[in-house]
Amino acid sequence: MKFFEPDTIDEAVSLLNEHEEARCISGGATLVAMMNADLVDMPALVSLRRITGLAGIAADKDGLRIGGMTTHNTIANDPQLAGGWSVLRRAAGQIAHPGVRTMGTIGGSISHADPAADYLGALVAADARVEIAGADGVRQVPATDFFVDYYTTDVEDGELVTAVLLPAAPAGAVGIHRKFARADGDFATASISLVLALSGDVCTHLRIAVGGCGATPINVPEAEQLLVGQPLDKQRIAEAGKLLSAACDPIDDVRGSAEYRLLLVPRLLQQALDMATDEINAGAAA
Numbered sequence: 001m002k003f004f005e006p007d008t009i010d011e012a013v014s015l016l017n018e019h020e021e022a023r024c025i026s027g028g029a030t031l032v033a034m035m036n037a038d039l040v041d042m043p044a045l046v047s048l049r050r051i052t053g054l055a056g057i058a059a060d061k062d063g064l065r066i067g068g069m070t071t072h073n074t075i076a077n078d079p080q081l082a083g084g085w086s087v088l089r090r091a092a093g094q095i096a097h098p099g100v101r102t103m104g105t106i107g108g109s110i111s112h113a114d115p116a117a118d119y120l121g122a123l124v125a126a127d128a129r130v131e132i133a134g135a136d137g138v139r140q141v142p143a144t145d146f147f148v149d150y151y152t153t154d155v156e157d158g159e160l161v162t163a164v165l166l167p168a169a170p171a172g173a174v175g176i177h178r179k180f181a182r183a184d185g186d187f188a189t190a191s192i193s194l195v196l197a198l199s200g201d202v203c204t205h206l207r208i209a210v211g212g213c214g215a216t217p218i219n220v221p222e223a224e225q226l227l228v229g230q231p232l233d234k235q236r237i238a239e240a241g242k243l244l245s246a247a248c249d250p251i252d253d254v255r256g257s258a259e260y261r262l263l264l265v266p267r268l269l270q271q272a273l274d275m276a277t278d279e280i281n282a283g284a285a286a
Contacts, residue, residue, distance in 0.1 A: 001042070001043060001044065001045065002019065002022075002043065002044040002045070003044070003045050003047065004022075004044065004045070004046050004047065005047045005049070005050050006046065006047075006048075006050065006051065007050050007051065007052075008051060009051060009054070009133050009160075009162060012024070012046050012048060012051060012133075012160060013133055013134055013135055013158060013159070013160065014135075015044070015046045016046055016157070016158045016159070016160065017135055017157075017158040019043060019044040019046075020043070020157075021042050021043055021044075022042060022043065022044035022045065022046055023042045023044075023045055023046070024045075024046050024047075024048055024108075024111070024160050025045045025046065025047050025048070025108075026047075026048045026049070026068065026069050026105040026107055026108040027069075027071060027103040027104040027105040027108050046160075048068070048069055048107075048160070049069070051069070053067065054067045054068050054069035054107075054162060054163075055067045055069035055070050055071075055074075055105075056070060056074075057070060057074065057075070057078050057080055057081070059080060062165070062167065062168070063165065063166045063167045063168045063169075064080060064081070064085060064165070064166040065163050065164075065165055065166075066088070066106055066163060066164040066165075066166070067107075067162070067163050068105065068106060068107025068108075068131075068160070068161045068162050068163055068164070069105050069107060070105060070106050070107075071101065071102060071103065071104060071105055071106075072092045072093075072095045072096075072100070072101040072102075072104050072105070072106065072109070073092075073098070073101040073102050075088060075089060075092035075106060076089055076090075076092040076093035076095075076101060077089075083169045083172070083173050083174060083175070084126065084169025084170060084173035084174065084175045084195040084197070085126060085166055085169055085175060086174060086175040086176075087122045087125050087126050087175025087176060087177055087193050087194070087195055088119070088122050088123070088126060088128075088164075088166070088175070089175075090122075090175065090176065090177040091118040091119050091121075091122035091177040091193065092106070092118070092119070094118050094177060094179060095109070095117075095118050095119075095185075096185045097185045100185075106119060106164055107160075107161040107162070107163075107164075110123065110130065110146070110147075110153070110161065110164070111153060111155060111160075111161050112151065113147055113148075113150075113151050113152060113153050113216075114151060114187065115147075115150060115151075115211065115212060115214060115215055115216060115217075116187035116188045116189075116191075116211065116212040116255070117187065117188075117211070118177060118179065118188065118191070118211070120143075120147055120209075120211055120216070120217045121177070121191055121192070121193035121209035121210060121211035121217040122175070122177050122193040122209070123143035123146075123164065123217075124143045124144055124193065124207070124209035124217045124219050125175065125193040125194050125195050125207045125208065125209045126143075126166050126167075126169070126175065126195060126207070127142075127143070127166075127167055127195075127207060128142075128143045128164050128165060128166050128167075129141060129142055129143065129164075129165040129167075130142075130143060130146045130154075130161060130163075130164055130165075131161070131162045131163040131164070131165055132154070132155055132159050132160070132161055132162065133159065133160055133162045134156065134158055134159035134160075135158055138162070140165065141154050143217075144217075144219060147215075147216040147217060148216065149215045149216065150215045169195060170195075170197040170204070170205040171197070172197050172198070172280065172283075173195050173196060173197040173205060174195070174196055174197075174276045174279045174280055174283075175193075175194070175195045175196075175276075176192075176193070176194050176195075176196070176272045176273075176275050176276045176279075177191065177192075177193045177272075178191065178192045178193075178268050178271050178272035178275065179191035179192075179211070179212075179268075180264050180268060181255070182255055186255070187212070187255065188211055188212040188255075189212055189255040189256040189260070189261060189264065190210065190211065190212045190213050190250070190256075190261045190264040190265055190268060191210070191211035191212050191268065192208065192209070192210060192211075192265070192268040192269050192271075192272045193208070193209045193211065193217075193272075194206065194207060194208045194209070194269075194272050194273070194276065195207045196273065196276040196277070196280070197280075198232075198277065198280050201231045201232070202229065202230065202231055203227050203228050203229065203230060203231070203232055204228065204229075205228065206224045206227050206228050207219075207224065208220070208223060208224055208240075208244065208269070210244055210247075210248060210265055212250070212255075212261065213248035213249070213250040213261050213262070213265060214247075214248055214249045214250065215249070218244065218247050218248055220243050220244050220247045222243055223240040223241075223243040223244050224240075226239055226240045226243070227240055232273055232277060234270070237266075237269060237270050237273055238266060238270075240269065241265060241266025241267075241269045241270065242266065244265050244266070244269060245262045245265045245266060248261065248262060248265060250262060
């Protein structure tokens with residue numbers, strides 16, 4: 001196997017296009033484990049660690065930019081990820097264990113696109129866009145279009161993820177990532193990521209994504225529309241939960257049966273909305 005350490009994004013892209021089936025490696029939290037288990041075999045690895053500007057979190061006029069090489073630990077502890085953006089911070093804080101969070105990166109995680117991973121639904125709930133660099137330049141893809149199928153993204157051969165871009169969140173919004181897992185650090189059996197804003201007791205903004213219950217994060221606009229413009233009473237939330245469950249296509253695996261996952265979704269939605277409402281009300285009372 002050949003190993004390359006380019007200094008720039010352009011060099012990395014050139015190497016990916018020059019060496020067929022080459023893979024990028026960032027933190028290596030996922031890829032190295034797969035290599036050790038003989039699940040993947042590639043002729044070349046392109047390390048991104050020497051490329052300046054790929055790590056870090058910075059605000060700009062459009063929102064927040066998270067470099068693809070930014071570690072989970074950095075995201076979990078950055079105070080800029082407040083308000084609606086906190087859905088990403090909370091997702092990052094629930095990934096695996098401290099060692100993985102120290103090494104693993106957001107670009108590597110979303111490129112792997114495990115449907116039970118924490119970031120996927122959080123990106124959809126935050127209306128994030130993914131920045132991708134390739135031989136033809138840089139393009140941006142909405143998170144809803146970035147995740148295509150099981151372990152499959154919109155990244156094409158010869159391209160790499162360079163950043164996650166978060167738009168400005170609604171004023172007063174909060175972000176919640178509520179996940180059910182067999183144990184701390186495990187992948188989700190099912191999860192709900194959401195961004196909520198209220199005016200009094202009336203929902204003014206809501207974006208929901210279900211994780212772990214299909215090939216990609218599941219967003220159902222009809223479920224959101226049922227709650228926006230209304231007080232968040234349990235009956236409406238239960239109806240929205242049914243719509244979310246109906247859109248899911250879960251599998252049976254060691255983390256739970258498909259039937260069990262479908263039962264979890266409405267309960268996780270209620271819990272996540274309760275958590276978000278409590279946080280908003282606590283902030284208003286402070």
